[in-house]
Amino acid sequence: MTIPGNVLTDLPKNLPDELITTLLESANVRIERIVSHGHASAPDFWHDQEQHEWVIVLKGTARLRFEDGTVEINPGDFINIPAHKKHRVEWTTPDEPTIWLAVHYDTR
């Protein structure tokens, strides 16, 4: 048996854009690795998603903005973002890659 991949070590050297890799795709759930390196959402862009999203930061630091406030996320921190709760990535550290896991799921 072999391990299909490693989210911490399989990193590209250059990262002109945020990198999103689907690790699992199923009927009700999609798990992604997201690698940001100083990236943020485009100015005035807000995510407004059909599915719920549970995210955790494994490495690096990020700031998420919601309509009611901002939260800083450090390694190990997790947060659940209900469907249609508007949010944007305000900032990720320029010092190192920020590695997120995102679990998109629905409740239908």
Place this chain on the structure above:
Amino acid sequence: MTIPGNVLTDLPKNLPDELITTLLESANVRIERIVSHGHASAPDFWHDQEQHEWVIVLKGTARLRFEDGTVEINPGDFINIPAHKKHRVEWTTPDEPTIWLAVHYDTR
């Protein structure tokens, strides 16, 4: 806004048994943090689960046994275990806590 928790830092000092904490429970998905410290499945016990399980190790090292072989899992390694694929935790390192994230999901 506050972060609901941190999977890496909120660790108990003593760990007589494996510690399983549910981080998210929804209709189709349950996300757990599992902390092992030298723990393994009971002798001859095999997990045989109704749901699929996607697991990743965030810290520590573990060995998972399947009927067709054994795999060592290091930080960042992930693996998908389909429903009813028998498996057991053969070993986790005694040197430090092994922290897993497990995403249980079904496809109904």
